[in-house]
Amino acid sequence: MMKTTFHTIFCLAFLLLSPADGRASAEAPTPGAWSLALPGWQYRFPADHAIHPDYKTEWWYFTGNVVTADRKEYGYELTFFRQGVLPPGQRRAPVQDERGRSRFVQGDFKFAHFAITDLGGGQFHYTQKSSRGAFGEAGFGSPEQAAKPFVWLENWQLASEPDGSWRVTARAAEPVPMQIDLLVASQKPPVIEGTDGVSQKSTGLGNASHYYSFTRLATRGTLAVGTEMKAQLVTGESWFDHEWASNQLGTDQIGWNWFCIQLDDQTELMLYAMRRKDGTVDPVSSGTYIDAQGVTTHLRFEDFQLQPLRTWHSLKTDATYPLSWHVTVPSQAIDTTVSARLDDQELALPQISYWEGVTAISGTRAGRRLIGHGYMELTGYTGALAGLKAKDPAGESSLRTSPR
């Protein structure tokens, strides 16, 4: 009926965090309004795996590198988003009275992205889903309840297993049939990103998110892709991010580059650089180094360097992405090159597109050879984002971008 690319706009929403252009940070939170991510947050697990409905935006983000017994390599991405619609003060009781309130009026809407990179075949497949969950077809539950999904959008689900691991499942028919059914078990305790409970995204109190990760998840299960849909046993490593916020970015920011790096010495790196309109990197950008035992070190902007080496031009969106990077972390004596394993891992969704894909890492730590794998996310490279921002000269635009 309606031709609006409504749902294509949803894919934006994971980039949309701020209802106001930084002004909110200066204002005291009003009762019933969205909560801001403020310093001092105490993480509690497993409770914090569940939703935080007082925040406008939230996501559960899985990326991973897996391989079959006959060495066929795949990458996967499965991401669940929640976008709040009614702020806490207007939220309604979940019970629907048939003559009273409409079940279609939900406090939030849900959407998800699912992508598989077939490295052997040189193919990248991606799709998305959205729902308001009026009939419970999408929703959130308790992560403490085993064998029941606690985040789900129809048959794309995240569930706790009795042994404490999680089960990640998704099945799609289009653009090509593809399916994952993976058990992920964390090798390390959760990593709190940022400092004092917040990951700062732009200057100003509350322009931040609450953000933690599982940086190395042992992964096994099945993966199928292509018309035959033959389920193949796979093993590998995944990365999980969970982030919630209401208000993050400044008006001068247009996107970000984000890296997760799993090195073969059992250490990991998470790095992000907030990109500003003028081409510079916002000094709030930061990262985390996780050693083999799971001990974390916060990396400030000046603690690491990201230098683009090679770009790739997308014919679909006319965007030019830097796909190879020289990454150095002097404090850890890390000097590596991070390169896309496949150029076209762009999710060219209508209105907004971003690049999210498998990377290979090779370099040295203190002169010793160091290799690894990971995922890279590049946003704000398509013209459309600027166009969207320009639509609202009053500055009321809710289209703000934020990295994880």
Add this chain to the structure above:
Amino acid sequence: MVAGATARTHKVQLWQRPADFARKLAQVVSSTMTRQFPRLFLWHVARHARRHKLLAGLNVFSVALGVSVYLAIQIANHSANQSFAASIDLVAGKANLEVRSPGGGFDERCLPKIQAAAGVKAATPLVEGYATLPDYPGEYLQVLGVDIFTNLPFATFSVGGPTPADAENLDIDRWLGDPQALAITDEFARAHSLKLGDALRLQVNGRQQSLVVRSLIRLDLTAAGRGNSRVAAMDIGWAQELLGKQGQLSSVQILLDQPRDAEGVAAGLRPLVPADATVSAPGQRSGQIERMLASFELNLGALSLISLLVGMFLIYNTIAASVVRRRVETGILRAIGATRFEVQCLFLTEALLFGAIGVTLGIVGGVLLARFLIGREIARVISTLYMLVSVDRLHLTPLLVFSAYFFGLGSVLAAAWLPAREGANADPVTALSLGLGATRDQSRLHAPRWLRWGLLALGVALAASVLSLTTGPAWLGFGSAFFVLLGFAFTAPAVTSVASRLLERLVKRGPGTSRGGRTLGSGVLLRLASQNLHRSLHRNAVIIAALMAAIAMTVGISVMIHAFRRTVEIWIDRAIVADIFMTPSANETLGNGALFPPEVLDGLRHDPRIAAVDTVREVGVTIRGDRVSMVAVSGDNRNRLAFVGGHGEEKQRAFYLPDRVLVTEPFAHRYHVGEGDRLQIPTPEGPRDFTVAGVYYDYSRDAGIVAISHDNFVRHWHDERVMSVGIYLKNPATLDDTVDHLRQAYNPHGEFLIFSNRAIRERVFEIFGQTFRITGVLRAIAVVIAVVGIFLTLTTLVTEREREIGVLRAIGASRGQIQGVVLTESALIGLLASFLGMLAGLCLSLVLTFVINKAFFGWTIQLTVPWASVLATPIWILLAALAAGWLPALRAGRVPIAAAIRSE
């Protein structure tokens, strides 16, 4: 007499068959003379048209007028259908299947089951409702509650802004989160100077709600080329709450994996949806609507053809006039070797040429007429009687244009055939010899033979009536009406002939001559006029027939409307008994769509002045594939219905027993259901059998109504809501006070229509008047055409009789006396036509009332004749005839004697 013999010989040629015509056409095409034909034609036609601009103009005008009325009605009908189709396209443009309940809503909980069903590729829910706009009286919006998460594959319009780029920019948070966010069409926004951010007050179910225009809808017209600007969209959740449809869906639109397997998937879906919901292709709904409107539109279509028929008489007259004026010319043509056939071709081609111009002008006129007069009337009548429609766009399709040319030129050809033959058969010797001309225009009509044809036509009319009522098909009723008109038209020559002879005899014996002395006294005047009437039977009979047809239509329709109205009055006395009626005012604009707020109903029931409150609820139900109105009524005060077959009280009591319904007479007629029969009605619990407790007279819906008691309705539909109430006062003397009180208490912003008993009767007749206004327009046009016909005929006759007039003047008749003869003839034409017209009209009213109404609508109408207005017909027709004869009379008076009698 010489003329009689000539008439007989010509008669044979008059009726040459089309086969002969075709053969001759072939001959002529191959002959050498034909090469001259275009030049000849130009000379023949162009010169004449230049000389007689008025005649040429009238020729074009008569075709244009007939075609205008015909086309305007066709356009209006077609546009109304298109408008319905557009509203269906809008919600179901791309769907393969649609789940919908005729009652307007069904339980939303079936949606996930539908979405998960085998064969279903995509399914999106919809909530629909109507709202009136207090700030724009008479305006309304169809509010569509859409689910943006599932509706993308069904897109027929986009929300956002005026350009496609804007459409992408919808503020999704606000759309989902703001209960006031509304999208309206840019067309509607422009028409009412609304812009983004403006507040818009909506009145829904008797409550006012304030909304804000947050985005604009662009209709995707490329798909269907049609659209409805009175549509607004909002999120389905807020729409449910706005429209009071929480928990309910109006429809679910479905796309299939295999569209060809629609029937299979539909069968699989039926067990999943509530029992009163239907699963079918959206196209079937437009079929239902078309069926519902078919009778109404057929009626109008038949009326519009009558305007063409009357136009034909006019064409006959103008061609005849031009044939008479060119007798000498024709004689010359024949003398220099043109064949009869070629002369006939000349006249026919001329008629077709003028006809083509007339049809072209008529198409323009039809569009204008549809736009400014008829279109709106028809939309209003359909909205009142059937379902809400607003005709934004008029649809002129190539087929309609073609049909206008086909019927227009066809009628021109048919009407011009006889005069053209007459012209062709002009004997060159007679035509060129001036002296013999005066005797030429004697009647060539064989009155008795026409009379036989007429009686035969009336017989056919009777047979068609009987067939229409017994075996069907119903449209035979129109055939009957046509043959009534035709039959009376055929009797015109005989009646005219007999009447003029009677008059002559009367005048001979009358005082005019017995007193003697005055050679050209009033008696002689009358005698001359009646002689003229008879001598020019071939002209006068035709104009009398034309005028008769117009009068018959007027009388017939007047009588039918009068009888209908009288019947409705009697019905209202029984049906409308409460003291005060109250309904959400949206029902005025929307038909029955808005619900009565329960708290107001509660308040009324507890009001000390009020003795009782009856309630009415109307929902649609699907019976045998048609959407039929079902009315749930409470309170035994409300209706003292009149039942077919009597025993009213007994049947009324039975009505309140479980599983009983009543049906109206049109319903019983349409579905062949009688008292005591079982009627299966789909309810939300599944199909249930109800016993028909009685058939009652009702004139509110031609599609019929099923009436059910409120208790029975609630038992099966589990829905207590009502749409309007009837209030009975403890003390009727407090009527005005109570109405004022109700207005103040419940109606500060015009949320309700509150009618006293008297006011609602007036309102009913207002609607009644609206319904028949369109017939009034047609009637007026028919009479205008007929009066123009008199003018034309007399002009022709005066031309034909110039020599005779000259002789009269030469032997002493004054100018005034000549004028008197012409005016008297005109008056006689008017009187004879009135006489015949009244007779035919009464017969026609019998057909309209007892055959067409009964066969199409199943209404029993008590025939009452408005004698006063019927008997007044001759008076105003006489005046019209005298007015029409005025110019020809003046012209006759000015005939120069010397020139006229040059040849004598």
